[in-house]
Amino acid sequence: MKIILLTAITYLFYLISKWGYKKWNNPLFSPLLLTPLLLIAFITIFHISAGSYLQSSKLLTHLLGPATIAFAVPIYKHRLLLKKYYMIILVSVTTGTIVAIISSYFLSILINLQSDFIISIIPRSITTPIAIEVSQDIGGLPTLTTVFVILTGIIGGIIGPYAIKLLALKSSIAKGLTLGMGAHGVGTSKAMEIGEQEATFSTLAMILAAWITVVWGSSLIPLLMNVMSSS
Template sequence: MSNAVSDFLFFGAVLSLLSYELGLRLKKRFKWAVFNPLFISICIVMAFLYVFHIDYEVYNKSAKYISYLLTPATICLAIPLYRQLELLRKHSKAIVAGTLTGVFTTMVTVLLLALVFGLNHQEYVTFLPKSITTAIAMGISEEMKGYVTITVASIIITGIQGSIIAETVCRIFKITEPIAKGIAIGSAAHAVGTTKAMEMGEIEGAMSSLAIATSGLCTVLFASVFSNFL
């Protein structure tokens, strides 16, 4: 099967897009948070490759073209932010404080869990950038000699979990302020969480988009400090 699909230049891209489309349809029909389109598509792709004994390298060779769209898609997140520029100026102090708090909490949580589970230094720094966008996190993990592939996996898992539980957490803790919701989701669950924030409202989406950029910059600074703690 690997030999057959390797001749199809866009096999991986087609499989990924069809899987994601199925995830969207399931989410639209059942309205359950667990039916996250990204999570569904990952499960489908993994199952397909396993059942038909297709090597990951074969899949990735034809799926990598989708990655080229990551940068322009991230840049597009600036559009809702621009629309809420006045709101950004008005609440700049609260936004900065919220983002810094989110990044600091992530760092402390990773440190505590590393101590509890007895992780070594390389394993510890691998998870420090788990809550920021992949492009920045990979650079941080590589610079600190972490396991880059595990960093990417942790980023995906973090984003999916954040997207699934975001509304529930806000409801449990009675968080109703759109700015607070957006900053919390963006600083904890990066771009995947931001898609959920956009579903919740334009302000939430704009603030979450802002948190992606600011959290990434703050993590670059904080990670270099926290990496010395273990």
């Protein structure tokens, strides 16, 4: 009964947030920002522990995998377009993953984060299921990594459209890759609001970023960790 109740409440908060976002079109009403805040307020008021909530809402967490796989549909639909621009996509996403990892590392060093935090924050720019695996492989804390991934997605999803407007990006490729690389799943959701082609390129950027970061997990990331341990 508790599982059904908390799942239903989570979905209700999401619907309320989505309604507010559609009505006022304000980033502060983004479902991915407002829904967690409503949930935090709810479990705090009713004295529900975070562990208990996570245990009771596992159904929603398990749906994350199938939802990620479903992104393959637009990729297949626009496969000829992706084949045409494959080199631009590959170079852009590879560069994006390197920038994400190195910037995360040096910003963490700059604000004097502990080593566990640094290792956990490095895989923040990829989709949650893969980020958790990378975090485990490099000795990070998967729960902490999940928090950083969510924060990256929410912030990227909010400022992404403004960045696109500021940079005057016109190409659907540029818009999609920017949102997918910068905000993974959340960015892809935002790209879907712009157009189908943007969503396709965003999806591919998110998937490629995850694969490439897995490769960096056995090369670039250990190098940075060695630098950290020797300094």
